[in-house]
Structures are given as C-alpha cells and as structure tokens.
Amino acid sequence: xxxxxxxxxxxxxxxxxxxxxxxxxxxxxxxxxxxxxxxxxxxxxxxxxxxxxxxxxxxxxxxxxxxxxxxxxxxxxxxxxxxxxxxxxxxxxxxxxxxxxxxxxxxxxxxxxxxxxxxxxxxxxxxxxxxxxxxxxxxxxxxxxxxxxxxxxxxxxxxxxxxxxxxxxxxxxxxxxxxxxxxxxxxxxxxxxxxxxxxxxxxxxxxxxxxxxxxxxxxxxxxxxxxxxxxxxxxxxxxxxxxxxxxxxxxxxxxxxxxxxxxxxxxxxxxxxxxxxxxxxxxxxxxxxxxxxxxxxxxxxxxxxxxxxxxxxxxxxxxxxxxxxxxxxxxxxxxxxxxxxxxxxxxxxxxxxxxxxxxxxxxxxxxxxxxxxxxxxxxxxxxxxxxxxxxxxxxxxxxxxxxxxxxxxxxxxxxxxxxxxxxxxxxxxxxxxxxxxxxxxxxxxxxxxxxxxxxxxxxxxxxxxxxxxxxxxxxxxxxxxxxxxxxxxxxxxxxxxxxxxxxxxxxxxxxxxxxxxxxxxxxxxxxxxxxxxxxxxxxxxxxxxxxxxxxxxxxxxxxxxxxxxxxxxxxxxxxxxxxxxxxxxxxxxxxxxxxxxxxxxxxxxxxxxxxxxxxxxxxxxxxxxxxxxxxxxxxxxxxxxxxxxxxxxxxxxxxxxxxxxxxxxxx
Amino acid sequence: xxxxxxxxxxxxxxxxxxxxxxxxxxxxxxxxxxxxxxxxxxxxxxxxxxxxxxxxxxxxxxxxxxxxxxxxxxxxxxxxxxxxxxxxxxxxxxxxxxxxxxxxxxxxxxxxxxxxxxxxxxxxxxxxxxxxxxxxxxxxxxxxxxxxxxxxxxxxxxxxxxxxxxxxxxxxxxxxxxxxxxxxxxxxxxxxxxxxxxxxxxxxxxxxxxxxxxxxxxxxxxxxxxxxxxxxxxxxxxxxxxxxxxxx
Ligand SMILES: Cc1cc2nc3c(=O)[nH]c(=O)nc-3n(C[C@H](O)[C@H](O)[C@H](O)COP(=O)(O)OP(=O)(O)OC[C@H]3O[C@@H](n4cnc5c(N)ncnc54)[C@H](O)[C@@H]3O)c2cc1C
Ligand code: SF4
Ligand code: FES
Numbered sequence: 001x002x003x004x005x006x007x008x009x010x011x012x013x014x015x016x017x018x019x020x021x022x023x024x025x026x027x028x029x030x031x032x033x034x035x036x037x038x039x040x041x042x043x044x045x046x047x048x049x050x051x052x053x054x055x056x057x058x059x060x061x062x063x064x065x066x067x068x069x070x071x072x073x074x075x076x077x078x079x080x081x082x083x084x085x086x087x088x089x090x091x092x093x094x095x096x097x098x099x100x101x102x103x104x105x106x107x108x109x110x111x112x113x114x115x116x117x118x119x120x121x122x123x124x125x126x127x128x129x130x131x132x133x134x135x136x137x138x139x140x141x142x143x144x145x146x147x148x149x150x151x152x153x154x155x156x157x158x159x160x161x162x163x164x165x166x167x168x169x170x171x172x173x174x175x176x177x178x179x180x181x182x183x184x185x186x187x188x189x190x191x192x193x194x195x196x197x198x199x200x201x202x203x204x205x206x207x208x209x210x211x212x213x214x215x216x217x218x219x220x221x222x223x224x225x226x227x228x229x230x231x232x233x234x235x236x237x238x239x240x241x242x243x244x245x246x247x248x249x250x251x252x253x254x255x256x257x258x259x260x261x262x263x264x265x266x267x268x269x270x271x272x273x274x275x276x277x278x279x280x281x282x283x284x285x286x287x288x289x290x291x292x293x294x295x296x297x298x299x300x301x302x303x304x305x306x307x308x309x310x311x312x313x314x315x316x317x318x319x320x321x322x323x324x325x326x327x328x329x330x331x332x333x334x335x336x337x338x339x340x341x342x343x344x345x346x347x348x349x350x351x352x353x354x355x356x357x358x359x360x361x362x363x364x365x366x367x368x369x370x371x372x373x374x375x376x377x378x379x380x381x382x383x384x385x386x387x388x389x390x391x392x393x394x395x396x397x398x399x400x401x402x403x404x405x406x407x408x409x410x411x412x413x414x415x416x417x418x419x420x421x422x423x424x425x426x427x428x429x430x431x432x433x434x435x436x437x438x439x440x441x442x443x444x445x446x447x448x449x450x451x452x453x454x455x456x457x458x459x460x461x462x463x464x465x466x467x468x469x470x471x472x473x474x475x476x477x478x479x480x481x482x483x484x485x486x487x488x489x490x491x492x493x494x495x496x497x498x499x500x501x502x503x504x505x506x507x508x509x510x511x512x513x514x515x516x517x518x519x520x521x522x523x524x525x526x527x528x529x530x531x532x533x534x535x536x537x538x539x540x541x542x543x544x545x546x547x548x549x550x551x552x553x554x555x556x557x558x559x560x561x562x563x564x565x566x567x568x569x570x571x572x573x574x575x576x577x578x579x580x581x582x583x584x585x586x587x588x589x590x591x592x593x594x595x596x597x598x599x600x601x602x603x604x605x606x607x608x609x610x611x612x613x614x615x616x617x618x619x620x621x622x623x624x625x626x627x628x629x630x631x632x633x634x635x636x637x638x639x640x641x642x643x644x645x646x647x648x649x650x651x652x653x654x655x656x657x658x659x660x661x662x663x664x665x666x667x
Numbered sequence: 668x669x670x671x672x673x674x675x676x677x678x679x680x681x682x683x684x685x686x687x688x689x690x691x692x693x694x695x696x697x698x699x700x701x702x703x704x705x706x707x708x709x710x711x712x713x714x715x716x717x718x719x720x721x722x723x724x725x726x727x728x729x730x731x732x733x734x735x736x737x738x739x740x741x742x743x744x745x746x747x748x749x750x751x752x753x754x755x756x757x758x759x760x761x762x763x764x765x766x767x768x769x770x771x772x773x774x775x776x777x778x779x780x781x782x783x784x785x786x787x788x789x790x791x792x793x794x795x796x797x798x799x800x801x802x803x804x805x806x807x808x809x810x811x812x813x814x815x816x817x818x819x820x821x822x823x824x825x826x827x828x829x830x831x832x833x834x835x836x837x838x839x840x841x842x843x844x845x846x847x848x849x850x851x852x853x854x855x856x857x858x859x860x861x862x863x864x865x866x867x868x869x870x871x872x873x874x875x876x877x878x879x880x881x882x883x884x885x886x887x888x889x890x891x892x893x894x895x896x897x898x899x900x901x902x903x904x905x906x907x908x909x910x911x912x913x914x915x
Contacts, residue, residue: 073724076725129808129811130858131797131858165729173791211777241725409727409752478801
C-alpha cells in the first residue's frame with residue numbers, strides 16, 4: 001500500500017502480538033543504559049511508557065506543560081476502564097471486546113491493533129491493582145463492574161467517578177519510583193515546541209521552560225509523543241484548558257502523517273453552555289446512562305412552555321414524554337454508542353423539543369432509577385410496606401453512592417438539585433479519534449518518533465466506545481510501546497549520546513525563536529482568545545455533529561482567512577524571556593488554526609457517514625449513518641506540504657479478515 | 668454584578684509583590700470564579716496590560732491545578748470545591764474580593780497568583796508508591812480480595828488532588844493532611860503493607876526537609892480541603908510513623 005506500511009505481523013489474529021514480541025529485536029540491559037528516550041506528555045500513555053521504559057533501563061526525560069505529571073488531563077476521566085476479564089461471567093472475552101470496539105468504531109480501525117488492545121486489557125487491571133489503585137469492590141471483596149454504551153456485557157472497572165484520577169496517580173507513582181531511582185528526569189512546566197530530525201530520524205526536541213521563558217534543546221535516541229487529543233480546536237470541549245495539538249502538529253510539519261483528523265467524538269451527556277463567558281464544558285459521565293433515562297417532551301407546546309419557565313419537567317406525565325432513544329433503539333436504549341446518542345439529541349433539539357433557554361438541552365432523568373433502587377433497598381433491609389417518601393430517600397441514597405460526585409458537580413454548576421429534577425444535558429466535543437498515523441509498532445512516519453494514547457489515531461476508528469481510552473493509553477504505555485521501541489533502538493546501541501550543538505538543533509531552535517518573535521511582533525488589537533473562539537465557532541457550526549460539503553468548503557476558506565488575520569492582528573502583552581501565558585496560548589492556537597483547516601479538508605473528502613463523522617448527504621431514510629465501504633474503507637493519512645490545503649492524501653486500506661463488515665445497528 | 672477585586676501582583680519569584688485594585692462589572696452568577704478572572708484578563712489585554720497569571724487546567728475540580736486564596740480562604744467561601752468550581756452566585760453585587768496566592772514558605776510565588784508546589788512531588792517521590800514492576804507479570808487482580816470498607820477508605824484517601832489548600836489553610840503551613848492521605852491509601856491496602864515502614868519514614872522526612880510546618884491539630888486543613896480528606900488520615904499516619912520509628 002504505497003508508502004504506508006502498517007507492519008502488521010502475519011499469522012492468525014490471536015497469535016500476532018505474541019509472535020511479534022518473540023521476533024522483535026531486544027536491547028540488552030547494559031546497552032539500555034546508554035540510550036536516552038524523550039517522552040513528551042505524562043498522561044496515562046506517557047506516564048505509563050516513561051515508567052516502564054525507565055524500569056527496563058533506558059534513560060528517560062519526561063515533559064509536560066502542567067506543574068506536575070499528576071495533573072495531565074487523564075486525571076479527569078470519570079467513568080471507567082474496560083477489560084475483558086469476564087469476572088461477571090456474562091460471556092465476555094478478548095474477542096468480544098475486540099469485536100465491540102471494531103464495530104463501535106464503525107469499521108474504520110485496524111483489526112490487529114484492536115485485538116492486541118483487547119488482549120492486553122486483562123493485564124492492565126492486574127497491574128493497576130498491584131500498584132494500589134483502589135478500584136470499586138463488591139461486599140465479597142472482589143472487583144466490581146458496570147456497563148458502558150454500545151456493549152451488552154459488564155466489563156468496565158471503575159473507582160467511583162474518578163477512575164482516570166486513580167489510574168493516573170498509579171502511573172504517576174510508578175514514575176515517582178523511577179524518578180527516585182534517577183532513571184526519569186521530569187521537566188514539568190516545559191512545553192515542546194518542535195521536534196528535531198537528524199538525518200531523517202527523530203533525535204530530540206526544542207522545549208520552552210514556561211517559568212523562565214528559556215528555550216532549551218534536548219537530544220535523545222527516540223522521541224515518544226503522548227500529548228493527548230486536539231478537541232480544543234473547537235474552543236469549547238471537555239478537555240483541559242491547556243490541551244493542545246502543538247506537539248503532534250509540529251511533528252506533522254516535520255514529516256509525520258496525520259490520520260483521520262475529522263474523526264471527533266461528540267459526547268452526548270455534557271452540561272449545556274450557559275453563556276458567552278463559557279470557557280470549557282463539563283462532562284457528565286456516560287456511566288449515568290446506566291440509570292438515567294433520556295427524554296424530551298412529546299409535544300412542541302410543552303417544550304416551549306418549559307423553555308419559558310411556565311412548566312416544570314416533573315409536572316409532565318409519563319405519556320407526555322418522549323424517551324426517544326428507547327423508542328428508536330429498543331435493543332440498546334439509553335446505552336447506544338455516543339455518536340448515535342449525540343445525533344439523536346441534536347435531531348430532537350433541531351426539531352424544536354429542546355428544554356433549556358437556548359433550546360439546546362435534553363433531560364437525563366433518574367426518577368425511575370431512584371424508585372427502583374428505593375424499592376429494592378427497602379426489601380433487602382426488611383422494610384414492609386414502606387411509604388413513598390422512604391422509598392425515595394433510600395433510592396436517593398443508592399444513587400448518591402454510585403454517582404454522588406457527579407451529582408454534586410452538576411449542582412454546583414447548574415444550581416439545581418438533580419435528585420429532585422432531571423439533569424439537563426447536551427452533546428459536547430470530547431475526544432479525538434484522529435491523530436498521528438502510526439504503524440503496528442506505534443511508530444509514526446518519522447523514524448524514531450513514536451506516538452501513544454489519544455494523540456495517535458490507531459484503535460478507535462470513527463467512534464470510540466466509552467471506557468476504552470484509558471485502556472488504550474495504559475496498554476500503549478505499559479505494555480506495547482516499551483517493547484516495540486526496542487526493535488528500533490537495537491540499531492542505535494553504538495550511536496553514542498546525541499549532541500545538541502549541531503546544525504539541526506541550531507536550525508530548529510532558530511525556527512522556534514522566529515515563530516515566537518513573529519507572534520509577539522504582530523502587536524495587533526485582538527486577544528488570542530478572540531481568535532480561538534472564532535475558530536471554535538466555525539468548527540462547531542461547520543465541522544461539528546453533522547457536516548455537509550458546502551459547510552466544509554466554507555470552513556476551509558474561513559479558517560485560512562482567520563489564520564491570516566491572526567498573524568496580522570494578534571496582541572500578546574509581555575515578552576519571550578519570561579513567563580507569558582498569552583504567548584503560550586498563541587503558539588497553541590496558531591497550530592489549531594492549521595489543523596482546523598486540514599480537519600475540514602479531511603471531512604470534505606470523506607464522502608460517507610461513519611461513526612462520529614456524519615455527512616448529511618450520506619444518510620439512510622430514517623436518518624442513520626450511511627457508510628461506503630467500497631470507496632472509503634481506509635485510513636486517510638495526510639502528508640504536510642506547506643499550507644494545510646496542499647496536504648497530500650495517502651490511503652491505508654483496512655483489511656477485515658476476522659470481522660464481517662456490517663451496517664452498525666443498535667435497534 | 669459590580670465588584671472590586673484586590674489582586675496580588677508580583678512579577679517573579681525575586682520581586683516584591685503588592686495588591687492592585689481592579690473594579691469590574693457585568694459579572695453573572697453563572698460564571699465560575701476563573702471565568703470572572705478571564706473577563707478581567709480580557710479587559711487588561713485590550714488595554715495593553717499584562718493579564719493576571721493564575722494556575723488552572725481542567726476547570727472541573729479534579730486536576731488540583733487551581734489554587735487561589737479568596738478572602739482569606741483557600742478555594743474561597745464554598746465548601747468541598749476547588750476555585751474552578753466556585754461560582755459567582757456565591758458573591759453579591761458591590762462585594763470586595765481579595766485574591767492572593769496560596770501562602771507558604773514551601774510554596775514560593777512564581778508570578779502573581781501562581782505558586783511552585785513541586786515540594787509535593789518530591790514528597791511523593793520519596794516513597795509514595797508500591798515497588799511493583801510495570802511490565803505486566805502480576806497476579807490476577809481478584810486473587811487479592813480486599814474488604815469493601817477498607818477499599819473505600821483507601822479510595823477516599825486517594826481522592827486527594829494535591830492542590831495544597833491544606834497547607835495554605837494551616838497557620839503552620841503543615842503538609843500533614845496531604846502526606847497522610849497518600850500514606851493512608853497504601854497503609855490500608857494489603858499490597859501497600861510490605862513497604863509501609865520505609866514509606867512513612869521517607870515521606871515524613873522529605874516533608875520536613877521541604878520546610879513545611881508542624882501539625883498542631885487545629886483542623887483548618889480538613890475544613891478547607893476540596894476533597895473532604897479526613898483528619899483520621901493524620902491520626903493514622905502518626906500511628907504508622909510511631910510504629911515505624913520503633914521498628915526502624
Ligand atoms: C472529562 C473526560 C472524561 C473522560 N472519561 C473517560 C472514561 O471514563 N474512560 C475512558 O476510557 N476515557 C475517558 N476519557 C478519555 C481519556 O481520559 C483520554 O483520552 C486519555 O486520558 C488521554 O490520555 P493521554 O495519556 O493520551 O493524554 P493526556 O492525559 O491528555 O496527557 C497529555 C499530556 O501531554 C502533555 N502535553 C501536551 N502538549 C504538550 C506539549 N506541547 N509539550 C509538553 N507536554 C505536552 C500534557 O502536559 C499531558 O501530560 C475522558 C476524557 C475527558 C476529557
Ligand atoms: S489533602 Fe485536600 S487540601 Fe490537601 S492537597 Fe489533598 S485535596 Fe488539596
Ligand atoms: S483547574 Fe483543575 S481543579 Fe481547578
């Protein structure tokens with residue numbers, strides 16, 4: 001397939017990874033001590049990779065823009081992590097997890113990678129428990145599970161609503177152990193601004209110390225990028241304020257192909273926008289769909305009355321409510337995959353049934369669950385004939401034990417009590433399936449530059465299932481990358497230290513300085529946020545939950561024009577050689593302004609609907625996504641050629657040998 | 668809402684800081700405290716002035732990055748939340764709000780409201796981990812059953828976000844609540860017992876080296892902690908420390 005070689009090992013699916021591990025070259029322990037690796041990003045993927053690489057004996061330098069590795073955005077993951085442990089005995093297996101993930105991704109991911117992920121999922125839980133991660137347990141002392149969207153088994157492990165936090169703190173503690181041993185040097189509050197290539201290989205990075213403003217050179221035998229997703233190209237998303245595409249984009253500009261940029265996940269259950277001041281959006285975990293029922297009023301006049309504050313949702317009778325997911329998708333009901341749930345919410349709101357002031361919200365209602373749990377609890381606590389009040393109280397207690405922190409979060413933001421009145425939710429940008437193209441070894445198209453976690457494109461196709469990003473981050477970091485990278489490094493044992501006083505580093509540093517100076521020199525009259533918000537609006541309106549050719553073409557033009565205006569008119573107070581938060585933002589937004597255009601170009605070229613990519617021109621009669629396997633069963637991988645509009649497309653054909661391509665149905 | 672903000676401005680670690688008054692209007696109750704500061708910063712940038720620097724990232728109360736002392740209280744007047752979760756509906760029209768960085772010798776100011784909390788990382792590096800290899804050759808997770816109440820207590824201790832509010836709240840700038848939360852998490856789990864002695868000794872030693880003060884049991888830390896980390900953890904760490912000192 002042209003210049004894209006996925007390097008998927010031959011042989012039966014279930015044997016590929018074991019066989020590959022047995023066949024790849026190893027670096028002996030004495031030589032590992034002479035090899036340096038840079039890991040940019042200390043989230044689950046980067047933190048886990050850094051810890052294992054250091055444990056194996058390599059010298060590791062980590063970089064993150066926060067003040068501590070513990071604060072990477074993985075910390076915010078709420079709901080859980082999947083693993084095919086089959087502890088519930090409900091028929092789960094690595095094959096089933098593999099199948100669900102490929103189907104959930106709408107058949108746009110690479111079979112071999114996904115199978116490996118499902119295989120390794122089992123080890124993750126063992127590993128984390130050994131590290132002291134306090135997962136939720138049942139009374140018998142065994143690990144507890146819950147269900148997530150798009151699957152029919154219960155395989156999600158969790159730690160209340162703070163699963164990401166607990167897993168990240170596990171990886172952070174593993175890193176700390178290696179820092180204490182002197183095997184990891186952590187550069188916090190350091191931002192990578194470019195990757196350095198020597199003779200075509202990744203040999204280091206240029207980073208900026210965000211406290212002093214100093215520009216630094218760091219050399220290494222290989223560079224791992226684990227810098228997270230680029231959802232903030234939409235300005236508003238559930239990502240952290242600092243989440244950015246810069247590391248990946250800079251690598252793209254130096255030769256790493258960018259795959260499927262338009263595959264973005266819009267999460268159905270987020271707290272709706274409250275006003276123009278909004279700086280970010282807050283997710284309400286998908287786990288809530290285990291117990292919450294989603295609805296809007298059945299009649300337009302009721303929706304209108306609710307919007308005007310004349311009617312309360314609790315006053316609406318059961319038959320006047322439209323539980324539209326249960327109606328349209330009886331088999332999966334409220335637990336359909338995210339892309340399906342999000343589009344269905346948009347469809348109802350566009351049709352005029354939205355329930356908040358702006359008409360962009362639907363209800364997530366726990367009253368039925370509260371009653372059900374209340375009755376159950378009353379029975380098991382031996383209460384005969386409990387009154388309604390008691391049942392409600394008991395039910396609320398059960399719901400609180402399950403989701404207490406989410407309910408508290410909601411109440412603080414919205415100022416309404418979700419135990420008493422249904423939550424209001426609306427879809428928001430959440431996750432990016434696209435990212436740097438990597439082969440089976442997680443190597444990008446730049447030799448020696450690897451990419452792990454959300455930053456790569458590899459495992460989730462056109463839509464990610466809930467609780468599988470944490471799984472991917474940790475599988476990549478703990479169990480895949482530390483071994484596959486050895487194959488590459490085995491050829492580097494005689495290279496010696498990578499010097500940074502060379503022409504390649506001189507040039508890369510001068511480039512970075514030039515770009516920073518260019519931004520400072522604009523001395524215009526608009527803040528960085530002004531441009532970021534404008535970009536976000538174009539993206540949301542024209543590249544969001546549904547897209548069409550006309551809108552995408554407009555987006556391409558508008559983003560290019562905005563980029564031009566940005567360089568001419570941005571205003572950044574302060575200088576380069578000091579802490580300068582506006583300069584940091586400007587550098588990130590500059591890269592979003594390029595990525596956004598490639599995003600729209602990718603969306604325009606993909607003339608089908610699949611997963612999170614819904615093209616209005618390609619849908620079935622009842623509004624479901626219409627995939628085109630004949631023409632688009634490939635990874636769209638873009639090569640940088642100057643302006644984003646000049647990017648060149650390379651296709652990696654996706655071969656399905658173990659799964660039959662079907663129309664996804666959750667009915 | 669119209670407000671008067673009195674904000675600590677300090678160019679860098681070595682310069683002297685001072686309070687500067689910023690009147691602000693058009694603030695809505697639905698805004699978060701940090702969104703209110705965004706509005707101020709937008710105005711400052713429009714005037715060509717340098718924005719107020721403050722730490723923040725997730726803006727949903729979990730990363731532990733945000734860290735303001737608001738009217739003398741870490742994370743402001745509300746309870747069990749971080750600064751980024753504080754909403755302006757907690758204030759009234761005409762209020763004066765004093766905004767400072769977290770104050771502690773071990774948390775030097777970097778710029779304006781941003782402080783250096785790397786001392787916390789070093790305490791964790793001294794022993795806040797279980798020495799297990801991460802290469803995947805571990806036993807099946809369910810071969811270590813753990814009593815639910817123990818697991819829940821360990822989780823509650825592990826919920827600490829490392830924000831430093833406990834230190835800022837304490838008149839001695841003690842880091843006992845933070846350190847004891849990690850010590851407790853591992854002390855409560857069978858996996859963590861193996862290294863318990865060494866862990867508590869190393870972490871407490873590092874805590875003292877960093878220049879945090881002593882604990883005099885005033886309990887201000889527990890009141891201000893956004894994650895409800897309980898004083899019981901300090902009692903547990905004291906027990907662990909005593910036992911370890913006897914042994915070690
Ligand atoms: C609110 C929320 C809830 C979620 N819930 C779940 C869930 O329940 N289950 C699930 O499976 N997934 C969930 N996800 C998705 C999942 O959390 C993420 O996809 C995953 O954690 C990403 O991990 P990562 O290691 O790839 O990147 P991140 O954790 O985002 O880490 C990125 C790292 O890169 C660093 N970095 C970035 N750019 C630079 C640069 N230029 N220079 C230096 N450093 C840089 C950052 O400092 C950080 O250390 C959720 C996501 C969100 C936003
Ligand atoms: S104990 Fe509480 S206040 Fe102290 S760092 Fe942890 S979360 Fe913050
Ligand atoms: S910004 Fe993350 S806790 Fe406040």
